[in-house]
Structure formats: structure tokens, C-alpha cells
């Protein structure tokens with residue numbers, strides 16, 4: 001049994017200790033918003049937050065999650081249930097195409113803005129470099145991140 | 158109930174509108190005239206008639222989308238067509254993805270398939286007529302209710318209004334009455350004139366996006382039945398290899414493994430979880446036949462191509478007398494280009510779920526080919542067509558890879574073998590190594606110029622495998638010796654235009670065959686590689702993906718050889734191609750072509766037509782010390798006919814450009830060694846990252862022509878635009894992709 005916090009709630013799962021967090025989320029907990037893209041920490045589709053930091057859940061053994069705080073795309077909304085500013089910005093900028101990479105993009109971007117509320121273009125690119133998008137939505141992701149950053153800083157529209 | 162097509166407008170003869178009233182709902186179907194076998198299958202649920210695409214009841218308005226939504230925004234675009242004619246807001250319509258049904262067959266191809274950038278073009282009129290037909294029925298129903306002539310009533314935003322009597326009734330209230338009225342003669346249906354469009358041509362927010370920012374969108378991988386087991390399949394380690402024998406005892410001992418079964422293309426491990434199945438697969442002990450392709454690889458394939466293009470090959474097109482004109486030319490330019498195999502690598506690995514019982518087969522799959530998926534499931538299970546259902550899901554990218562049905566075959570075979578619901582999930586390694594690749598090709602070009610540098614002759618010889626040659630036998634004989642899917646039968650009997658249109662060589666020669674430049678002597682030849690063993694398939698923009706690079710690079714070579722500006726040189730020979738000329742001129746203006754570029758920035762230009770549209774690009778490129786190629790900005794001018802949703806078209810331009818740029822500068826190449834693909838994950842098969850995405854400035858040219866292709870059209874021109882800029886920057890003409898500068 002592994003116990004941890006998931007999107008603010010205590011959960012416990014019975015899974016082999018080496019089973020990656022990604023598959024525990026998707027299979028044991030049936031939280032399927034977090035996606036599988038490569039299984040080797042090479043694409044970012046499976047990005048979630050563990051203790052506030054963006055991590056690739058496909059290579060994180062569940063045993064290492066004991067007692068920690070996990071947030072997934074399903075928990076990205078604000079506490080009052082409204083969309084996170086990034087989610088709103090992704091809608092405003094019409095970012096997703098197929099949408100498959102977008103949970104990971106959003107979770108990475110959210111971690112970035114949490115640690116650096118006003119990232120430069122260069123910092124955005126550096127931080128987001130590990131999140132692949134085969135549909136090529138990169139320009140819009142960048143626009144959405146700066147829109148959300150501006151909004152969170154109270155200077156946006 | 159089917160109404161006769163109207164006689165006046167020939168375009169209307171293409172549709173038969175059908176209506177049905179069931180449970181108080183008005184339902185409309187659009188079907189093809191003259192296509193055999195369009196009887197309606199029994200409805201899957203009580204709600205829909207099998208062939209209906211539009212349903213209006215007291216509960217609301219629903220539309221079923223007959224095409225794959227893979228991020229191109231087609232669900233929104235097609236719904237806009239219905240909403241425009243029906244005169245309702247997009248938000249008033251609930252949208253579903255249509256299951257596999259004959260009624261949803263591609264209007265031109267006779268099979269339910271999404272490809273060839275044809276969804277909007279082919280549904281543009283049928284779906285508008287569906288909306289217009291429903292609108293007319295509702296208006297008549299309203300008039301009946303008010304006891305007046307229909308001509309006294311008009312529709313507005315979901316209401317039928319009788320202004321003189323100051324009364325109105327909503328569509329939802331009128332649906333049941335409307336469902337009992339005879340269908341109007343399609344010839345009398347008025348489509349809304351372009352000048353009065355409320356929705357078409359406006360940037361509308363995509364209806365699928367909200368679910369894609371909060372994790373609730375369900376893709377194929379999220380669509381398995383709750384109780385489904387998960388299967389991983391050990392596929393041949395080399396193309397063409399087969400299982401000789403296997404020992405599953407170690408795999409079966411892994412806790413959580415349920416069954417290990419042999420299927421037609423390998424051995425499936427069925428378990429309680431993907432993680433278990435993946436680990437247990439590694440414990441399988443399989444002895445493979447070495448097969449016919451041991452020892453064969455990319456180098457040998459390109460060497461064979463080199464032989465093939467050394468001598469004249471099959472004529473694809475010939476104008477004038479090219480060989481004689483070449484002999485008589487005062488200057489001759491020659492070049493050889495080569496391109497590699499490429500993988501689609503959509504972000505969602507292949508997967509499919511199936512539940513086969515003795516009476517029923519259900520399939521949930523992220524597929525571009527629900528029609529072929531249903532046919533193949535019928536063939537495998539031996540069930541009747543009506544007992545088999547295919548439910549397409551959202552998909553994490555298609556790009557042509559999901560027009561294949563290999564993953565559906567696997568799911569159906571495994572579920573049938575274990576008599577339980579099963580989801581087959583591929584690893585990324587499976588995806589990259591067991592794909593249907595963009596063919597590798599090699600091209601020989603020879604052009605003759607007269608004394609003043611005017612091109613008089615153009616010879617283009619292409620060597621490569623045939624895509625259609627692979628697709629057809631795979632379906633007809635290799636996998637299904639006894640049962641031939643009905644779309645193949647229809648195709649074979651000439652009832653379908655699919656195969657006729659996509660003639661055997663067209664996926665290889667398209668984009669080369671129809672060069673737009675005015676040259677008196679043109680000869681296009683194709684040397685088919687008969688020994689091809691690497692599975693090839695449709696990859697975003699198909700033959701255009703290699704031919705645009707070759708043609709637009711070589712034209713650039715001619716321009717430089719003639720000492721001319723590459724833009725003005727192209728212009729001069731495009732007098733017969735007004736749409737090319739228009740986008741070319743526009744992109745030159747956008748990019749300020751006539752003024753010098755910023756310091757260290759070099760420009761390349763290209764123009765290419767595909768899928769009925771024309772795109773011109775100017776790439777601004779910097780070559781850095783290492784040396785590496787940085788594409789900083791790309792200007793794009795697009796003529797895709799009438800633009801339905803401008804922001805979606807812009808997004809597709811960015812997307813298709815990124816897709817093409819990925820294989821231009823990023824270096825993912827499908828190398829083949831010892832009969833197998835070597836790269837296995839994104840470390841060895843890199844795709845474009847954020848840092849390499851240039852700024853894109855797109856202009857959509859206003860046009861009254863019907864909509865033409867969008868989703869693929871910006872892939873072909875980016876490689877030559879960049880290569881042409883690299884030539885200006887370095888003086889080096891790079892004739893293979895990806896572009897690599899010698900250090």
C-alpha cells in the first residue's frame with residue numbers, strides 16, 4: 001500500500017512498488033487526463049507535479065511517492081473550481097490541436113509560473129523544451145503562457 | 158424516405174437527402190446519389206437512425222461528425238456548416254463523432270475515411286444541404302402550426318417566426334411536427350449566399366478545446382471498457398519475420414498476466430495492466446524465422462534506387478520531346494536528390510480496444526478509417542456487418558498513420574482469442590519500429606537551358622516504392638485470404654473512386670507530375686522499387702512531402718544558374734498558374750523580398766500546390782557557427798479557397814509547417830538495418846521542439862472558390878524554402894533531408 005495526496009485528497013493504492021506513477025494514475029485510480037507518450041522521460045506528455053515540481057510520471061516508481069503531494073491536470077483548477085489562468089489562456093489562444101500533449105504542457109507551464117511568475121521568452125523555451133508537441137502548437141503555447149503570466153501578475157486583460 | 162434529386166442544379170444531383178421521424182425527432186441524412194448498397198443498418202441506439210447526421214428533437218439539436226477529429230478542427234468546421242444553414246449558434250448544437258456507418262462514407266471514395274485534406278471540401282455542400290433541408294421542414298412545420306403559408310414565415314436563430322401574426326416557435330418545439338412532413342425537393346432548397354454568412358469565414362472557437370485543457374477529453378487510450386484487460390504484443394523483430402515457436406511460461410508467471418496468445422502478427426501478452434503486460438512481454442521466449450529481409454538496410458535501398466534512376470523509367474507524364482530538347486540545350490543542369498523514410502510519431506501511441514462475443518463485436522479506436530476497421534472486424538470475427546460496431550474516438554495525432562487498421566486488427570484478434578474485452582496499447586518503441594513509413598525516394602533531375610538561361614526541358618525521374626501496392630494486398634490477401642473487405646470489392650468493381658483517383662503511382666509522383674512552370678518539354682518518370690520491404694503509408698501530404706522539396710529546390714538551382722532572382726525567375730514561368738502567382742507575389746510582399754534581409758539572415762522562397770490549395774513561403778534563416786541552421790521566421794501566403802474558420806486554418810498552417818520543418822532540420826530519420834527500423838524512441842528520433850519553432854506570419858488570400866485542402870498543405874513548401882535560404886547563406890546546395898551542413 002502506498003499512500004499519498006492526490007489533488008488535495010489522501011489516496012492509497014495497492015500496486016507493485018516499481019509501477020510508475022503514470023500507470024497508477026491511469027489504471028489504479030482511473031485518472032486518465034495524464035497521458036502516456038514515450039515511457040522514458042523523453043516527451044513530457046505524462047508531466048504532473050510532485051510537491052509542486054514538474055516531474056515525468058512515466059519514470060517515477062510509485063514507491064517513491066509515499067507521503068508526497070501529487071497534482072495532475074484534473075487538479076489544476078483553482079480551489080473555487082474555476083479554470084487556472086493557464087487553462088483559460090490556452091482556450092483564449094486556441095492552443096490545443098489533437099490535445100494529447102496538452103495536459104503535460106499545462107502542468108509544465110504551471111510549474112514554471114509557480115517558480116517564476118514573469119519568465120522571459122528564453123526562460124519559457126528552456127523550461128518547456130522537454131514537452132514535445134507533434135501538432136506544432138508551440139507558438140500558441142508561448143503566447144498563452146505570457147498571457148497567463150500577465151494575468152496572474154494583474155497586468156493582463 | 159428519400160426525395161428525388163432536383164434537376165436544376167447539377168451539383169444537387171449528388172445528394173439524396175433522407176429524413177426520418179423516430180421518437181418525435183427530425184433526422185436528416187445526406188447520402189450519395191448513385192452509390193450502391195446504401196441501405197440503412199439497424200440503429201445502434203434508440204436515439205439515432207443509422208444514417209442520420211442531424212437530429213432535432215424537443216431535447217435539442219445534435220450533429221454527428223463523419224470524420225476523424227485529430228486536432229485539425231473538423232468537428233467545429235463541419236458543425237459550422239450545419240449551424241450556418243440552420244440559422245442557429247454553434248453552442249446550440251451538441252456534437253458527437255459518428256460511428257462507422259455506410260451513410261458516413263467519404264462522398265468521393267466510397268469508404269469512411271479521413272485523409273487527403275478532403276473532409277471540408279467533400280462535406281461542404283452535403284452538410285449545408287442537411288442544414289437547409291431541416292430549416293425548410295421546420296419553417297413549414299411552423300407555418301402549419303400558425304395556419305399560414307410557409308412564405309409568410311422566416312427562421313431566425315433557432316426559431317420560426319411569423320412576423321405578421323407576431324408569433325414564433327422554437328425548432329425544438331416544432332421538431333416532431335417537422336419530422337412528419339415530406340422532405341422538400343433539394344432543388345428548391347436555397348443555401349445561404351456567401352455575402353450573408355453569419356458563421357462561415359469567422360474565427361470561431363473550437364468546440365473540442367475546453368475538454369483538452371482540463372484533462373477530460375477522451376482519446377483512444379482512455380476509451381477502453383472499464384473491465385478491459387490490456388495487451389502488449391511482441392511483433393516481428395524484422396519486417397517479414399514470423400514466429401517459429403515460443404515459450405510463454407516465464408511471461409505467464411508474472412503476477413497479473415492472464416493469457417498469452419498467438420495472433421497473426423506476433424504474440425500477445427494479456428494482463429491486468431499495461432505495466433504488467435509490458436514487463437511480461439520482455440519475458441517471452443520467442444524464436445523467430447529470420448525471414449526474407451535479414452541483412453537488408455537503408456544504404457542498400459538507396460543504392461538500388463541509384464541504379465533505378467540511372468536509366469529511363471516509366472513515363473508518368475510527357476509534354477513535347479524532352480530527351481531531344483535536352484540533347485539540343487546549350488546548358489544542362491543535373492542533380493540527384495534523396496529523402497529518407499520517416500515515421501509519423503503521433504504523440505498518442507497506437508492503441509485500440511475491442512470486445513468480441515459470439516453475437517457482437519465492438520471496437521473503440523482512434524482511427525481515421527472507421528469503415529475499413531469495421532470491414533476488417535467483420536472479416537476476422539465472421540459476424541454479420543450489422544453485428545459489428547466501430548466507435549471512433551479523439552486521437553492524439555493522426556497524420557495518416559491512423560488511416561491504417563493494423564492496431565484494430567490486433568485488438569479484435571486478441572479479444573476474440575481470449576473472449577473478453579481487451580485494449581491493445583503500443584509502446585513508443587512499438588510505434589516507431591512498426592509503422593507505415595513515408596517512403597524513402599531518390600530523384601534524378603536534368604534540365605536544359607537555352608543561351609539566355611530559359612529552361613526548355615525538364616526531366617524528373619523518381620525511384621521509390623509504391624504505397625498503393627502495399628495497401629491493397631495487405632487488405633486483400635496477406636491478412637484476409639478468404640474474405641475481402643467490401644470497400645475493396647467496391648473499389649475493384651469500379652463503384653468507388655478511391656483507388657481510381659489514387660492510381661498506383663500517384664502517392665509517389667504527386668507534386669512532381671504537375672509542375673506549374675511553363676516549360677515546353679517536360680517528362681516525369683517513375684521507377685518503382687519492386688524489392689521494397691519496408692512498409693510504407695500515407696504521411697502528412699504524402700508524395701508532396703518529398704516532391705515539393707525536390708522540385709522547388711531544383712527550380713531554385715535553375716534560377717541561380719541563370720543568375721536570376723529566385724522569386725522573379727519563378728514568376729516568369731508561372732503565367733499559366735494565376736493562383737501560384739498570387740500567393741507568390743503576396744508572400745514576397747509580406748517578407749519584403751525586394752529589400753535586404755536583416756544582418757546574418759538569409760531568405761529562401763518556395764511555392765507548392767497540393768490538395769487543391771496553393772501555398773507560398775519565405776523562410777528567414779540564420780546559419781550559426783557550429784554550423785547549425787536556425788529558421789527564425791516564415792512568411793506564408795495561402796490560397797485554400799473559401800476559408801471556413803480562419804483561426805483553425807492558421808493553426809493548421811503552423812502545425813503542418815512544424816511537421817515539415819521537423820524532418821527538415823531536426824533530423825529524425827527512420828534508418829533501416831538488418832531488416833528492422835533502428836530508432837526506437839524520441840532520443841533517437843527527435844521531433845521539433847519549442848526552441849526550433851520559428852515565428853510564422855500567415856496570410857489567407859480571400860477567395861470565393863469552394864474550400865480546398867488545409868491540413869497538409871503547409872508541410873510541402875517548408876523544406877525547400879529553408880534549403881533555398883541555406884544555399885544563399887552558405888553557397889551549399891543540400892540535396893537530401895534532413896539538411897546537414899558539413900562541419
Ligand code: FES
Nearest residue numbers: 037038041044058
Ligand atoms: S510519457 Fe513520460 S515523458 Fe513521455
Ligand code: FES
Nearest residue numbers: 098099101133135
Ligand atoms: S496538440 Fe497534438 S501533440 Fe500537442
